[in-house]
Amino acid sequence: MSRPASAALALAWRPCARMLHAAPLRSALQTLLAGLLVALCALLATARPAHAEDFDYRLQARALAPGAWVIVGLKEDFSFANGGNIVNTGFIVGSEGVIVIDTGSSKRYGEQMLAAIRRVTPLPIVLTVNTHHHPDHFLGNQAFPRASLAALPETIAAIRSEGEGFNANMYRLNGNWMRDTEVVVPERALAAGRQRIGGRDVELRALGGHTVADLVVIDHDSGTVYAADLLFNGRTPTTPHADLARWLAALDTLEGLPARRWVPGHGEPATDLAALRQTRDYLGWLAQAIRAGAESGQDMTELFHTPIPQRFAGLALVNEEFRRSVVHLFPAAEQSVLEAARTKASR
């Protein structure tokens, strides 16, 4: 299967637009540059870490408890170097089957995740959930049995409407790691509730706030909560589709769960509430900073320079993610302040 045309376009379009201006000069330079290019590629190829050439994510499944597994990703943003291996995925092995929690960022990731599962168990995949509609959580769907794919209804709708756009963007961000990756929309809609799945006592919780719908999977047999991207650990939370008030309420719900261990969507698994409190602390500060900026009449470009408290200095990518969050969240805060002022003025 070939890469979707839109993705190819996204890759080629920007440099080509500028290339047009170079046309009169190109023929004179082409031979020289081609030679340089070959040399450059050879040089870079030798400098690359080994796994980049074979597109092997080196996924290692780690047992947190009997039957409760996690594959921990890097605390980075998407890149050609990491190929999108920046997400935690998980699986729960019951007596009769396997529950897969998120499928990673690409077809290759999904295939290699399935291989990692097969190194642990030969049992069939009975359920594959996408916890939410962000691309690092569902673009590995191709590797798993189609009938096993399932998600909350809002997640299914969001993958359907935004999935292709995400996929094109992921080709741009992760390059050839994405080869042949296509969007597979889960067809099975999940409902919250506790049931036996694959011979395991599993509960699904339908929460939200990181996105329109965030599915939490609780493995009661081991006390493991797969909290997806409602929980970050040592990595700054991302907010492109966030509703912070709802997210903070979801964290309160999570804190009340009888959990022995937590699997965040990004960052190390935890056995205590430190990650949950860190996520809540940061999101609470973020909400306050955005609101205060809007109320004091700051422009978005001024808010970019808000000092970030020292206690968040250890969160990976905090400067970058804070600025992204300003872009995501400030317009609504600004609108609310300015509309309130208008209502006051017209009274």
Added chain:
Amino acid sequence: MTPLPLARPALAWIAAALTVLAAPAAAFAAPALATPPARAGQADPLDSPRWDDMRKAFFEGATVVFDERIKVSGPAVAEDSLNVPVTVDASAVPGVEELIVFADFNPIIKALRFEPGAAQARLGFRIKLQQSSPIRAAARTADGVWRVGGAWITATGGGCTLPSVGSGSPEWQERLNEVNGKLWPRLGGGERLRMRIIHPMDTGLAAGIPAFHIEDIVISDAEGRTLSRIQPLEPVSENPSFTLDLYATAPNARLHVTGRDNNGNRIDAWVSR
């Protein structure tokens, strides 16, 4: 064709070739190569192959100089190509009469004209970006000299050829040209004005949707004296939001905002603290 704009196209060609090869090495090669080489004199500090065209389009026959006091601030990478926050600031240059903002690689290059008048020569707003581009501000003083500054902003694109959100919904029609604004007294005197005007700001580049944008905004005091004027064009974001700082405190802490769009629909609202 001068020899100078060669650097970036040549580099872009390498980047394009690397992309076509889809070697993972491109991730390392492209950013390193994209750094423009240092230049002397009045060569474009942003090293854009479009600069000569820009100079001809906007400053033909006039004196134009690059000036580090003209600042354009925004994110290095646009998170949302439809709403890239930008502040243009020429306030370090005394006597700026007119400021224009343009993006070399946007399909509609010029974004906005600003006559600061009784305001500081600094304006915050959001722009649509079709692709990575220099965003430039050019400030004209009474002597006719244009002083230019700018910054590259990386964007994934599509900002100008997408339909507005408003064009897909009937609600904007009821609120068209509604001004939501507020004044904040500045420490040391003067007022900050922030306002958001409901308007789709359609570029005309999305199929079947004609250009439809606010083209004139005048800020006056209660006595009707014009204080400042903003003339946006299509690349300014949907429901545009503006930030500007007036030198003097507004009498009765009120300002009058008037104007029109390119279909003649009027803007008329009062803004207070």
